[in-house]
Amino acid sequence: MSKSIDIGAWEDFPDRELTKIDVRGMEIGVCRWGDHIYAFRNRCPHEGAPLCAGFLQQKLDAQMTTTGASLTTDEAEPVILCPWHRWEFQLSDGSAAAPGFRMKTFRVEREGGRVLLRMGRN
Numbered sequence: 001m002s003k004s005i006d007i008g009a010w011e012d013f014p015d016r017e018l019t020k021i022d023v024r025g026m027e028i029g030v031c032r033w034g035d036h037i038y039a040f041r042n043r044c045p046h047e048g049a050p051l052c053a054g055f056l057q058q059k060l061d062a063q064m065t066t067t068g069a070s071l072t073t074d075e076a077e078p079v080i081l082c083p084w085h086r087w088e089f090q091l092s093d094g095s096a097a098a099p100g101f102r103m104k105t106f107r108v109e110r111e112g113g114r115v116l117l118r119m120g121r122n
Contacts, residue, residue, distance in 0.1 A: 006117065027050070029041070056078060058075050
């Protein structure tokens with residue numbers, strides 16, 4: 001079982017912004033999205049780009065219909081786009097549209113106004 005690491009106050013992480021922190025010599029990206037907070041390794045699994053230099057947005061979904069293409073957004077599912085190749089990773093679980101690639105994520109919780117990160121397995 002992994003021990004929780006206090007990485008700061010809830011207010012230290014502005015809503016819908018990427019914050020880079022150092023934990024045990026590893027760069028970790030943290031993002032608050034409304035009432036949720038996410039943490040991930042600040043390194044794209046594709047070619048190592050610093051993900052905190054990327055772009056944060058709502059997940060976009062495109063579907064083809066009989067009348068053409070339909071584009072929708074998912075407010076509840078934030079994604080980060082790699083700054084080098086625009087690959088999209090879901091903050092909730094690190095999954096990507098590209099098969100075989102997944103951004104490393106960490107479990108993070110809000111407790112008593114503090115943000116706690118677990119370095120072990122999710």
